[in-house]
Amino acid sequence: MAAATAGPFRVMLRMQVKPGLEQEFEQVWQAVGDSVTSHPANLGQWLSRSLDEEGVYYIVSDWVDEARFREFETSRRHVEHRERLHPYRSGGAMTTMSVVAHLTSGPGGPATHEEWEARR
Template sequence: MVLEAVILQVKPGMEKEYEEAFQRASKIISSMKGYISHELQRCIEEKGRYLLLVKWDTLESHTVGFRQSKEYQEWKQQLHHFYDPFPIVEHFEIVDLV
């Protein structure tokens, strides 16, 4: 399992519109092969800041399967105009401490 983590900064005054658009766009990402789950969290201290966490079965499910798909173009059209600056996407894996 791979965790995609993204800090999103939404343009001032667009938070409600963004949350509504994200809810609609969630149908796109959740339909993708290799998708496990996702959640969007709103920052308490910083207005307009969100944390997106998406679980994928493999890194390639996100970087190739989703990012190179026609569905990603729709995702991008629905959401990318809200961000300033454009977010940095990072991927994480569980540390086996045993």
């Protein structure tokens, strides 16, 4: 079902990690993640590894709004967080967006692929 109101402000980082440092990067990212998720405007963040591109990670974080994210982005704690992860990076990019809809499966959905197909 689509959300009736505007969703959160979303930030997506594409991070290229130096070859051979992927496992250490994942460990450090988890160790320093509290510096992001403890901010009162953060709604959560996710780390995903690309299955198509070697050494590429995507970090997605949701915020209550853009102004509060920008407040965090210029904070001392964020700078320290970036400095901890910087030795692993060989490149990256940031994309910001506003979530306009959110669909969920809801309770009572089909248990198997076959049941899902039969509901057409």
